[in-house]
Amino acid sequence: MKNRIITISREFGSGGRTIGKKVAEKLGILCYDSELIEKVASESGFNANYIKDAGEYAPGGFLSSAFSHRSSGPNNADYLWTIQYKIITELAEKGPCVIVGRCADYILREKADCLRVFIHADLSFRAERIVKEYGEREESPEQRLKDKDKRRAAYHRFYTNMKWGHAQNYDVTLNSGTLGIDKCVDIIKELY
């Protein structure tokens, strides 16, 4: 019997991580996000922050991957992908849990009984949220969001060949901006 897992993909600033944590709390199961990154870090020997960044860059640099010939064999990002793949598979075997990001939906597509969730919200909702959560930066929040989304989409596309944010790739997609974070939590809990 496969474990029941919730995977959450999300636009930056949409509250996907918060929603994942709240859902896990309500269901009494574990939520993996930065914890997972730490685990990847300790197993690979890489610095945690480096992995956190590399996890959202497609190999060969942002967006250049699709055009590179990759004749030089696997690079660091590929290596990380392999470790991440292995760890996510192991976590899913251990018991029911929520996994936020890291292409877990794709990695577990045949290995677990997944509820595949995508959380998004419009730019203004997310811009306000990231300033509140992460503070001001030199770049405008809108620019930070666009950059981050592009990176996530490129990374996801590179490793999974699936279109990020396409309704057809998920069991449910929710607009946290119009529905509210708590409503999203309730819906996911009800669908689990």
Added chain:
Amino acid sequence: MKNRIITISREFGSGGRTIGKKVAEKLGILCYDSELIEKVASESGFNANYIKDAGEYAPGGFLSSAFSHRSSGPNNADYLWTIQYKIITELAEKGPCVIVGRCADYILREKADCLRVFIHADLSFRAERIVKEYGEREESPEQRLKDKDKRRAAYHRFYTNMKWGHAQNYDVTLNSGTLGIDKCVDIIKELY
């Protein structure tokens, strides 16, 4: 005060129409689908079946619209679009309701308080369903589904310039194949 409306876009065979009707029943509000087409028909003087077909063909013929110069002014499909636009706007003003298809999400984007829903399911679920609902045809159910989806996407794109099936265009998207028709009904009812 704007009326609260549910708009349902859907892949052919995903059960979007059935879901719309069940939601409306449970909420005690009206659902417009074929009824709407009939109303369009009687107002425009066109034959109902002709309008039903034309409603899913982008002007100038399927997929050719984007390449045509349209120097000849509005055609029949454009005329129907205008009537449809007017009728959907009027229905939304009359009272809360569910509207299935017909780009109602786009038409009402500033005119009503909309819960924008998209229903989809994988090909095998839909293939089984359309054979059960509409019977066998000479074409395979998979081919019928692909043709119909392409038409809906092209029509939607032509008149709204929005990507059909993109999570970001909806408040909620649901996979009726994995979640089940009744669960989709419950979720939409809860979100209303």
